[in-house]
Amino acid sequence: MPEMTSALKAALTAASSPSSAQRVCAGQALASSADVSEVAEALVGLLLDVEDTAVTRQTAEALTRVGTVAAIRLVALAVAEADDNQADWLQTGVHDALAGTGSVPDVAAACGKLARDPEEAVRRGAADIWAWADGTRS
Template sequence: MQEAVEPLLRLVLDPGDTFVTRRTAEGLLRRKDRVGLTMVASALAVANDNHADWIHTAIVDVFRISSDDLDEALRLCEEMSGDTDDRVTRGARRLHESLAEIDPVLRPS
């Protein structure tokens, strides 16, 4: 829902509580879809170093298990890097960089 975008971004970038940052980012990423990834990418585009670190922790927590989920997230980030919104484009690149560093536990046999 469009009306949820700004409140969710404010939660991801909560200036007073990085626990809120981490948990909100984690919840959005656990959707494992373009909507959740776009929200996190938008936040990453403007996040300060402290918030970016907590968002990165959420990224690793969500995508470190399954290579299938990680591969799909990487694919979606590549799509988002061509978005018309510069904030999404910049954030998708940062998100892709974080995802690319992950070595998942489960891989197809």
């Protein structure tokens, strides 16, 4: 694995900050590195943040904007573990990304790949995200 950059290390540190604003920034900074195992763990923690729904929402939005299978897989994992309130904010974050301006990655394609994931929780979460993404297009 390539050595972690100082920016990535700083964002990982911010992910566990007591400041929700710092955690929001960390989620946004880490989203593009969702395929790095230490980063993935931190991102799932941010998606399931128990203190501030803004952290959940904005991390979900950032990961959806990245749109890679690795990024959407983390959102799917969080959806499967989330309580109803967290799931609502995860859905809002996904919607924010898909409704925003600019190019949006093909989230449905990522969900299609995740439908065959060996982990049942990922398959379940991906099905929810696929339904949410489908709802934004109609």
